[in-house]
Amino acid sequence: MLVAALAVGRFAPSVGLLNGMGDLGPVVDAGQPLARGVALAAGAMTVGHLLLAAVYRPGDCQGAVSPEGYRALHAVRGWALLQVGASLVAALLTVAENTAITPAALLARPALLTADAAAFAPAIGWLATAAGAALVAIGALVALSWRTATGLLVLALAAMTPMTLTTATDADSSHDIVGDAITLHALGALVWLGSAVVVALHLARGGSRPDVVLRRHSFVATVSVLVLAYSGIATLAVTLPAVAVFTTAYGLLVVASAALMLGAALAAIRLRSTLRGRGGALGLLTIEAGLLMAAAGTGIALQRLSPPGQQDYIPTRLVYLIGYDLPDRLTISELALHWRWDVVLGPTAVLAAGGYLAGVRLLVARGGSWPSRRTAAWLAGCMVLLVASSSGIGAYAPAMFSLHMVQHMLLATLVPVLLLLGHAISLLSGLAGPRGRARIESLLDAPALRVVRHPVVALAAVGGTLFALYPTGLYGAILQEHWAHIGMDVAFLGTGLVLYWPVLGRALPDGGLPALGRIVIVFAVMGLHAAFAVWLLAQPSPVAAPFFSSVQLPFVPDLLADQRRGAVMSWILGEVPTVIAVAALVTTWNRSDRGDRSAWQPAGPDGVPDLHPRSALPR
Template sequence: MRVDRTVAVASAGSALCVTVVVFWAGDVYAALGDSDPGRLTSLAFGIVRTLANAAATVAVGALAFAAFVVPAPPKRIKLTAHAYAAVRTAATAAAVWACAATCAVVLSAADASGQSAAVALDHLGGLVAATEEPKAWICSAVAAAVVAVGARATLTWTTSVLWLVPATVGVLAPVIAGHVANGAWHDVATNAMIWHIPAAAVWIGSLVALRAYLRRPGTSATDVVVRRYHRLTTWCVVVVVLSGSVAGAVLAGPIGLHSGYVVLLLLKLSVCAAVPVLRARWGVRRPLGVELVAVGLAIGASAGLTHLVPPAWFARRPSPQETVLGYELPNPPTPAELVLGWRLDLVLGLGAVVLAVVYVVAVHRLRRRGDGWPVGRTVAWLSGCAVVLVVTSSGVGRYAAGTFSMHMVAHMSLNMLAPVLLVLGGPATLALRVLPPGPRQWVAALLHCRAARLVAHPAVAATTFVGSFYVLYFSELFGAAMRFHWAHQLMNIHFLLSGYVFFWLVIGVDRAPRTLPHLARLGLLFSVMPFHAFFGVILMNHQTVIAEFFYRTLGLTWVPDLLTDQRLGGGIAWATGEIPVLVVVLALLRQWAVADRREAVRFDRATDTGHDDRLAAYNAMLAELSGRKN
């Protein structure tokens, strides 16, 4: 990874920003009743955190640059020279990231315990077990090491895209376990940062990769690479500013409007918002250096914000429910509360809205050029998006985090109902018909890569779809996951994706990597459904409360008997699986009938023309046998 003068200036600006914040803020720990680990430890943690964040963003963004910005060969098999260079940049950055994240494990433990780094190192095991942020940095270090090793050996387009998954997990882990995970409204702040961090990483890392690209001979500042970069990163900047504003408003609170925290936050957001203005005024090449220095200051400001105490923490002491959930549930889930008590889920709820809008725009473009698209598919997709929106953002979503029965309503809706509707919408088929050649090749390559074939293997899909029920609820995993908002979100995403993959194989409109005959699809469905029914029956007869400590911590007075509520959830799991299965069976039988009619029509046409594929194959076999005898 080539380092030039502008990169050095940006790095120096980040380090200077962190240094000023650490020494200007003074003892930020006393206000929380914690001991101060010392300026040296605080400064070291700030610098290491800045280095880790910068390297992580370069790794993520360089992978995105190689996959979606640099033109690739038509068949998407091997990376081009420029894409390979960006992947190597990502590998080098990931190695630096892994080293910095490893150091951050010790320094974050020292910061949390109010001890020096040397003392924290001696008691590292106990401190890691007692605090969450060091665990997050361990996760980040492992993800970075995986990306560093994997990206260095990557030669194909699909693998460069797949490495974005652990890279994104690693860059998110320390953030969602930090300040945003605490206090009232932490669910909103965490959701906002889930958008904010990947968007910032793609923007900043792509900027570094683009500068390296333009410094190579034979490249132009006006070619397709620069245009793709500006199109991609403009959306990233918009997401960064909007999501950062939401998370910043939650952490600043009403009493922090004139605090240094808000000043630093506004500096960061203003720097980010100024980038599109610079691009519009100065053109393509000139603002790249200025943009790199600006994002360096933004990274330093972000690290400085993590050192300061959010002003919202001093507004009032949060209740136990606000501490765990981010909000309170003072009343039982009446019909009015379920219908009117909305709290938008900025990940799944907003994601469902975005997917619905994108789908409608794609259908409109398809019809505008004269091509048709079945109305039933559009209705199915929009209905599936509506289910996701309602069960995550309405009163159902609010109460799902507090009671087991409502959680099971959301679980079954995300796992059984929404996926059935979404796979009937055929989003991949629509994308292949609407997208231009480049993105169309991306979709086709991802649908048929080895990872997709593995995930879509019937045995893997069925085991994941059913087995996760038993592993999650009949172990300590569910109780541990419900304590953290990010884990709750990950659980919901797993429900949705595992259901989507399974029903994709059974009734999906899009062609799966492994196509099954209709009889095998019906057998796969009927082999899985009894396990759903058994799960509900087991819950209804279970004698111990699942995640009892979590639910008793909430202290919901209108849930006097947790075991009764759990058994109600088991009844919901048993009963609500029947309707989606009926829809799936009807859809599968209809698809089977349509396929038989098409085969019959094809056979009749072949007979009318005097050509029979089966007779021709039989004659060819006889001819081959005759040739062998001679």
């Protein structure tokens, strides 16, 4: 990776010259890709060691990590700090090559450096990655438990997303798809690389349970291959015309990267058949890791070249603002038929539905049963998630405030309520063995999750997505950034899930809220939505007016009228899920009063989840 980064700095065109500014020399031209390569390598090693501590050789689910996990956490401290330093350097050099100001001059003028860094999304992405890696390093200093190691793994993965979400520029066609696909691609590659290297080191040291570690690494590698294939196809579909595959440097690098990835995948497949042999497995892992490093190097090179599909491309107004063009009309048929696939939430909805159905089928095959109403609720939630993210609603939402509010309420209220009524955690607990079930229960009882699902915290988070986003002007300030759209969608869905979880969830160690508390939360949410809708209706001027004025949709002649339509629709859509939640609570309490224990309790007296045998189901 580092050799490739240096080669890129030596032979790739200078970004300063490409932007019509002066060339700052090798310090910037070679330093920026080198810093990027170091940050990526350090991030991969951080994730790999956390996989060893949390997944491959975990300790007691209620206690400390294993001895090997502790050594891995000790290594995480150094790798995460290296990632922090490299990310900060990458941010500095990114600003330098885009402003033609030397790094020394920028460091001598902190105010100028801060202002310029805030003006370039890639620099902001590197700074956010540095902040996330710093939190991982601090956490690794005090982490001793398996639950903490698991939380640090999630944080480390999240910390690597800002640097890729900010890669695509506003001038790129389909920069919404490209940004998400590159992020998935980078995550898949770095997780696979880090896992391969750390597992190879584990075998070289004579680590314990090599068969278990290799089997779990094989699963991670398989998932990574699927993610890489999906994200690679999504990226190339909009950046690389077929005629440019073998006729451009960009296309040849893509071919080389694909060949290296294929070689690594073949090594991983071969590894699956040699899980019992430590020596042979170590050799295959070394080959796998080497090929992945080379492929990562080609990825660094690709970031310095302009895709053939974007060369000499002049973006339209809508492409620059949202990433794609829209029809000059809006009808019911457009909302129903004008689909634009969401690279992240689209497959999430499909995989969640397929995985749930597979779990129900396995449960039935084991002799259990599962209420059809739960399956129907889960599938409905997945369908609403797909519609809100990828249908005409998702396509028009970035350009219309009214449809943005429709999408907001679907993701924040209806989807969480339907998914929680599917009780997927109870299904997963029923399918897991005793050890898996114990780990699920341990994670559910983790201090961080207890804090997140506390009613006060959850309500504050939901209130923040309403009153801290729109009235403060934050929404208008970030609206043109693609990362903000995926960030808002995830925030809406996440806050909705943590809010309704203690109200509708069953697989909670503390049993969730008492009956009165559940009703209070439901009506508090209704009050929040009503207050926000009233605030929107009372505004004398449109929210984010400069952005929506620039969009200039012909079928939205009055921005204030569109905003008021959005206020009314969000109020209505915000109340529908609360009605569903109240109806579900009343139905559950009625079943409980009739003595149907399975309608309320997720587990029996022995702690084994109730699989709802057929004789216990209501007819």
